[in-house]
């Protein structure tokens with residue numbers, strides 16, 4: 150269970166996350182929605198500990214992690230799959246996956262076979278350099294690299310960005326399967342509403358770093374709140 154209470158996060162003097170509170174239970178895929186620049190990535194980075202918070206608390210599985218450094222949160226199983234994927238282009242698929250296990254020192258890595266079950270293409274391309282993969286394959290590699298950490302919480306930032314619709318659809322099918330089989334909660338930031346509505350149970354809409362709506366994704370859609378706040 151992730152609980153965020155009255156969180157404030159800034160870049161320099163500029164406050165990006167404003168008094169934000171949310172929770173994600175162990176059995177859900179939670180969406181964070183909002184227009185560009187509203188603070189979604191900043192929020193995920195603050196949860197992962199890559200960015201320090203000004204005030205507020207982040208509690209994960211009953212422990213206050215607000216002041217824990219990123220490696221400590223990674224050791225607890227908080228895994229960020231960043232926007233833009235950030236795979237290592239000059240390393241092979243195999244080496245990229247290996248980097249995932251280094252990122253979560255102290256955890257027992259997930260059996261690689263499990264990763265290949267979700268993404269067979271990774272096993273076929275083990276010796277290929279990450280940079281030579283298609284965008285969709287790179288996204289699969291980024292998710293695979295997160296998965297090998299045997300995560301307790303996946304923070305997934307815009308997985309559909311810049312990838313072709315067929316792969317987006319495939320990710321939309323695999324994500325709930327990963328969530329179910331690995332018994333791992335997921336917080337997903339995503340602009341693709343089709344993908345969000347196919348994977349997420351509940352969502353928060355944020356504007357200028359504040360929560361403006363929260364609820365069942367279907368309700369947010371049916372009541373026109375996604376359209377109202379995001380325009381999609």
Ligand SMILES: Nc1ncnc2c1ncn2[C@@H]1O[C@H](COP(=O)(O)OP(=O)(O)OP(=O)(O)O)[C@@H](O)[C@H]1O
Pocket residue numbers: 160165183184185186187188189190191192232
């Ligand atoms: N490293 C940084 N230094 C200063 N300002 C930043 C930095 N990164 C992001 N910002 C600013 O913080 C605000 C929130 O950015 P953030 O990336 O969290 O938004 P977002 O909702 O994820 O948007 P997008 O969908 O475009 O990624 C924006 O105004 C952005 O310009």
